Every structure is written in C-alpha cells, then in structure tokens.
Amino acid sequence: MSQTRILSVNAGALPLVAELRARAQELKVAVSTGAAGETLIDAGASVTGSLEAGRLVTEICLGGYGTVAIHPSERLPRWPFALTVRTSNPVIACMGSQYAGWQLTSAEDEESYFAMGSGPARALAGKEGLFKDIAYADQSETATLVLEAASPPPEALVRRIAHDCDIAPEQLTIVFTPTQSLAGSVQIVGRVVEVALHKAHELHFDMSAIVEGIGTAPLAPPHPDFLTAMGRTNDAVIYGGRVLLAVTGPAEAARALAEKLPSSTSADYGKPFKEIFSRYDGDFYKIDGTLFSPAEVQVVALETGETFSAGKVDAELIDASFG
Structure with missing residues (x-):
C-alpha cells in the first residue's frame, strides 16, 4: 500500500481540533453545535x-502533517514577525488538505452562501479533479472543514457537506474565520508553501x-x-514569501x-494586491x-545536491501594502 493511502488528514487533524476546543476560552474562540448537529468553531x-x-x-488545514511557527524575523x-510552515508530506498536507478548492454554495439560494472549503474534509468528498492528479483519498469517520468566512454554512449545506464526506453531521467540525481577523490573517499567510505546490501543479511538474x-x-x-x-495577506506571500522545496528526479x-515558480514571472506582478x-x-x-506564488x-535537487534559486522579496511593496 502506498504512503498516500496510509496517511489520513482527517485523523491527523483530530488532536489539533481537540486542542482548539480545549483552549477555546484562552484563545478567544467560540465552540457551539449547529442545527444539523455539527460542531462549529468560530x-x-x-x-x-x-x-x-x-x-x-x-x-488543522494541513491535516496535522505540517508544523506552523510564529517567530521574530x-x-x-x-x-519583525513572520510565520514559517514546514511539512515532510507537502503534497498531501498542502494539496490534499490545505488548498481551498471545494466550492460550497447553499442549495436553496445560489447567492445566499458561498465559501471555498479547505482542510481535511476535502479529501473525503473528493469533489476536485486534483485528487486524481495527486492519487490521494482519505477514509475517516470524522471530518474537519475550514472556511475563510464570517459565518457558518446554513443547515442544508452542512447536511450536504456531511453527505459528500459520507459521515453523519455530528461527526463534522467546521472552523470558520474571516479574512479580517487575527486568526484569518495567520491561516491565509500560512498557505505560503501551498501556493508553491499549486503553481508547481499548474506547471505540470511531477508532484510525486x-x-x-x-x-x-x-x-x-x-x-x-x-x-x-x-x-495584505496575499501580498505577504506574493512579495514577502520565501519557499524551499526538496525534489527528486533530474x-x-x-x-x-x-525559474518558473516566483510571483515575479506574472504579468500582474508589481503592485499591491488590492x-x-x-x-x-x-x-x-x-x-x-x-x-x-x-x-x-x-x-x-536531491539527486545532485544542487540548489536553484529565483525571485526576491520586495520590502517596498510589503511596506506599501501593510501601511
């Protein structure tokens, strides 16, 4: 059995979800039960x-297969502070879990609720063609979904999410946090490795x-x-992000x-994202x-020990963005 069938991002996230719940008062988050019986973490x-x-x-977004640290820089x-993400299973953690690739819209009114789902639940639902490309699927009796949103999904959508994950709604945890929040800012900047993986995939690089x-x-x-x-969160990565990938092969x-990975290869590079x-x-x-990116x-290149570098951090654009 291949490694991608052994690692479960939903199981990997469970201890982290438990910690978030246990430290709710300390971390200023709110835990409640939704109308369908799901656990909601605001x-x-x-x-x-x-x-x-x-x-x-x-x-949690990384499915428990990555570590995140906030530190001086x-x-x-x-x-003077930065966020560093490390993962020894980058394809599963970033593409199989963290990537916000699951489009979620309420069934009753297509305009009433919309969010892009990220986190481990994606690997149970398998709604994206991406999962075939990386040859990964999860099996779990519980699921955790993360939304960059200011409110949780309506009950009907929650039940559809649970159905797509083949679990009972009571076994679903939904964590939501808006872009404007402290936690939201961290979790978006924390995609710095994921955007590199996603661009590599778009460039048809061998993800394995x-x-x-x-x-x-x-x-x-x-x-x-x-x-x-x-x-600001996009600029942190586009103009301030630094990534190292270790790869096998030629x-x-x-x-x-x-040469193709840095954001500076884009025709839209050079202005604050806003x-x-x-x-x-x-x-x-x-x-x-x-x-x-x-x-x-x-x-x-692990085969030869060579390191290939490209791009550079743009302090002036970060200053212009952060204010």
Missing part, C-alpha cells in the same frame, strides 16, 4: 480570536517528486476592511521549476493565476 467572526488560534487552524525591519517543503512569510497585520485585509527539472484586484473590477478570476524560491 475563530474570529463574532469573537476576537488570536494569533495562536490562527496557528492551530493552519495546522530580521528580513523586513518594519515587520516534491518530498519536502518549508516556507516563511511576514505576518500580515489584520485590517477591518475586507479588501485591505485580503490585499536536476534540470528542478532548475526549470525554480490595486490589482481593483484594476480587474473585483473579478478574482481575471487576475493572472501565476501571480499566486511566493516571492522567492529555492528548489533543491
């Missing part, structure tokens, strides 16, 4: 939340060759305005990946998809 909508809650939510003098990933990005200060908060493939978003009249899908990358 990490920043009607409560303050916290950076530590965001750190745990990010590790001297890379950007005006912004990526065996280790580590990335760091400045901790974006939250902002009460959604567009400003979204801009060194030339590693070199080619490094400005880019406004330029396209708020249509996220008109933005060049290659922009969503780290500023600076290193790809280590």
Whole structure:
C-alpha cells in the first residue's frame, strides 16, 4: 500500500481540533453545535480570536502533517514577525488538505452562501479533479472543514457537506474565520508553501517528486476592511514569501521549476494586491493565476545536491501594502 493511502488528514487533524476546543476560552474562540448537529468553531467572526488560534487552524488545514511557527524575523525591519510552515508530506498536507478548492454554495439560494472549503474534509468528498492528479483519498469517520468566512454554512449545506464526506453531521467540525481577523490573517499567510505546490501543479511538474517543503512569510497585520485585509495577506506571500522545496528526479527539472515558480514571472506582478484586484473590477478570476506564488524560491535537487534559486522579496511593496 502506498504512503498516500496510509496517511489520513482527517485523523491527523483530530488532536489539533481537540486542542482548539480545549483552549477555546484562552484563545478567544467560540465552540457551539449547529442545527444539523455539527460542531462549529468560530475563530474570529463574532469573537476576537488570536494569533495562536490562527496557528492551530493552519495546522488543522494541513491535516496535522505540517508544523506552523510564529517567530521574530530580521528580513523586513518594519515587520519583525513572520510565520514559517514546514511539512515532510507537502503534497498531501498542502494539496490534499490545505488548498481551498471545494466550492460550497447553499442549495436553496445560489447567492445566499458561498465559501471555498479547505482542510481535511476535502479529501473525503473528493469533489476536485486534483485528487486524481495527486492519487490521494482519505477514509475517516470524522471530518474537519475550514472556511475563510464570517459565518457558518446554513443547515442544508452542512447536511450536504456531511453527505459528500459520507459521515453523519455530528461527526463534522467546521472552523470558520474571516479574512479580517487575527486568526484569518495567520491561516491565509500560512498557505505560503501551498501556493508553491499549486503553481508547481499548474506547471505540470511531477508532484510525486516534491518530498519536502518549508516556507516563511511576514505576518500580515489584520485590517477591518475586507479588501485591505485580503490585499495584505496575499501580498505577504506574493512579495514577502520565501519557499524551499526538496525534489527528486533530474536536476534540470528542478532548475526549470525554480525559474518558473516566483510571483515575479506574472504579468500582474508589481503592485499591491488590492490595486490589482481593483484594476480587474473585483473579478478574482481575471487576475493572472501565476501571480499566486511566493516571492522567492529555492528548489533543491536531491539527486545532485544542487540548489536553484529565483525571485526576491520586495520590502517596498510589503511596506506599501501593510501601511
């Protein structure tokens, strides 16, 4: 049996969910039971939340197969704290769990609720073609879903999510936190390795060759305005993110990946994300998809020991974004 069939991201997330619940008062999150019997964890909508809650939510997004640390950094003098993500199972943790690829819309009114689902539950539902590409599926009697949202899904949608995961609603945990919150800011910046994996996938790189990933990005200060908060969290990665991937296979493939990975390869590179978003009249899908990647990358070719580097951190654009 292959490794991808052994690791369960939903099982891996369970201890982290339990910790978030146990420390709810300390971390300023709210735990409740929804109308369908699901567990709801509000990490920043009607409560303050916290950076530590965001750190745990990010590790939940990774299905328990990655570690997240918030620490001092001297890379950007005006912004002295950063977030670092490490994973020895980058494809499963980032693409099989963390990636926000499950489109969730309420059944009653297509405009009433919309969110992109991330986290371990995706690997049970298997709604995305991505899972065939990475040859991964999970089996679990419990599921955890993470939403970058200001409210939980309505009951009918919760029941559909549980049905798609083939579990009872009572076995489903939904963690939600808006972009503007402390925890939301952390969990979005915490996708710094995931965006590199996603771009590698879009570049048709052999995903099975990526065996280790580590990335760091400045901790974006939250902002009460959604567009400003979204801009800051994206800019933290696009202009401040640094990622190292260790890969097997030919060194030339590693070199080619490094050259194509940085965000600076995008035609939309060079302005704070909020400005880019406004330029396209708020249509996220008109933005060049290659922009969503780290500023600076290193790809280590394990076959030869060579390291290929490309891109660079742009302190001026981070300053312009963070204010």
